Amino acid sequence: MSTPEEWPMDRTTAESLLRGDRTGHPLDRVLAAASAPAGDRELAGEAAAMAAFRAAAQTPARRRPSAVRSALAKLLTLKVAAVAFATTATIGGVSLAANTSTLSGPAGVAEPPVTVSRPAQPRPSTPAPSRTRPSASRPASTPASPSGPSTRSSAPDRTTELCREFGRRDRDWNDERFRELERRAGARNRIDRFCGFPAGSRTGDPRRTTGWPKPGSSAEPRR
Amino acid sequence: MTAPEDLDAVVTAAQRGDETAFRLLYRTQQPALLRYLRVLVGEDAEDVASEAWLQIARDLRAFSGDWDGFRGWTATIARHRAMDLLRAQRRRPQASAPIEFLTEMSAGDDTADRAVELVSTDAAVALIASLPQEMAEAVMLRVVVGLDANTTGKILGRRAGAVRTAAYRGLKQLAARLPPPTEERRPDPWSRPVTTSAAPALKEMR
The missing domain is CATH 1.10.1740.10 (RNA polymerase sigma factor, region 2, helix turn helix motif)
Known part of the structure; x- marks a missing residue:
């Protein structure tokens, strides 16, 4: 079993030992001792750990990688709105009054973006003004389908505004508003559907050169 | 359990x-x-x-x-x-720190004796801790924490094969530090005087 000088070791035995198998090797006892059940001394920090657990239970969940987007939508909406407010106030293009009304609106109750874009359904009638989306008020002459994603139930004004900005300007992804829109849509490549644009699935053209509400058109219920 | x-x-x-x-x-x-x-x-x-x-x-x-x-x-x-x-x-991990301790380990092997004879958890962990760090970590994560080679590799930032090799080499070194298997040299804690070795036990050194 062994040489006179020292205990042998080969890879097979090593793997068995590492798995916790009994091999008959004297290291069995060493490794078993190293992984023996806890001594009382080793559990001296239990009270502190439990206190930390209770304290964590009392605070809102933080950093949920599995639900980053919903967390962002829920936790950051207000912050994002505030940042967007500052940005738009600085850059211009949207009046201060419009922003103020947006901030006082439903910004804090945004849904998790995952539930936002639903399958497109025919919408023969125009929804109520407060829930109007660009797609709903798209000019009838456009080749785009009259259907679009169903109306979102929250933050419609802000979303409408962001979508309008998104379509009006060259896409500058460093603009805080577009990042906010990206967050609301859940992903950059979902913005088209999110905003009800004639995305590639319907028109074959991901560009939104048609069917896009123009500034000053009837698509702007709040102006 | x-x-x-x-x-x-x-x-x-x-x-x-x-x-x-x-x-x-x-x-x-x-x-x-x-x-x-x-x-x-x-x-x-x-x-x-x-x-x-x-x-x-x-x-x-x-x-x-x-x-x-x-x-x-x-x-x-x-x-x-x-x-x-x-x-x-600004210090190195414990396992590779006290160089004189490693000398003691290879010379006297008193700690190794104790690990085998007393088989206390502290002594066993101390014996593993005397390995070079990468070996000690691989052995501890696999044996004590109970992780497989892949998971251990992710934690250590190494490939699973490197982890297997490190653990194997660690066990080989541990085995070499055990009292030799020959009968006359096998330590007998009951008959041997307690003060035989001048090398201090690991616990006393820390």
């Missing part, structure tokens, strides 16, 4: 805020973390383990995985906290 499949449910329950479940997780995992940390930071292991559990308690709801995943996740946290401490203290 609770079966692993039951501990999967315990992890889930703890994530929902079940205190009893978290207590069971602590009692099951803390010894492994503490012993692993002892290899990294020696006497600071208790403090580092406490820091690790603070983070575990805080971030548990964000964790996604079962009991196996939990073991790897907590070991990762423990290792990060240990590295923070070592960085702050």
Whole structure:
């Protein structure tokens, strides 16, 4: 079993030992001792750990990688709105009054973006003004389908505004508003559907050169 | 000991805020973390383990995985906290620090004798901690924390094959430090005078 000088070791035995198998090797006892059940001394920090657990239970969940987007939508909406407010106030293009009304609106109750874009359904009638989306008020002459994603139930004004900005300007992804829109849509490549644009699935053209509400058109219920 | 499949449910329950479940997780995992940390930071292991559990308690709801995943996740946290401490203290991990201790190990092997004869957990962990760090970590993560080679590799930032080799070499070194298997040299703690060896035991040295 062994040489006179020292205990042998080969890879097979090593793997068995590492798995916790009994091999008959004297290291069995060493490794078993190293992984023996806890001594009382080793559990001296239990009270502190439990206190930390209770304290964590009392605070809102933080950093949920599995639900980053919903967390962002829920936790950051207000912050994002505030940042967007500052940005738009600085850059211009949207009046201060419009922003103020947006901030006082439903910004804090945004849904998790995952539930936002639903399958497109025919919408023969125009929804109520407060829930109007660009797609709903798209000019009838456009080749785009009259259907679009169903109306979102929250933050419609802000979303409408962001979508309008998104379509009006060259896409500058460093603009805080577009990042906010990206967050609301859940992903950059979902913005088209999110905003009800004639995305590639319907028109074959991901560009939104048609069917896009123009500034000053009837698509702007709040102006 | 609770079966692993039951501990999967315990992890889930703890994530929902079940205190009893978290207590069971602590009692099951803390010894492994503490012993692993002892290899990294020696006497600071208790403090580092406490820091690790603070983070575990805080971030548990964000964790996604079962009991196996939990073991790897907590070991990762423990290792990060240990590295923070070592960085702050600008020192090397414990295992490779006291050079004279390594000399004692290879010369007298008194600690190895004790590890085999007394087979106390402290002595066994101390013996493993005397290995070069990469070997000691590989052995501890695989044997004591109970991780497979892949998970261990992720924690250590190495390939699974490198982990297997490090663990194998570590065990080979440990085996070489054990009392030789020849009958006349096999230590007999009952007849041998306690003061035979001049080499201090590991616990006395620390």
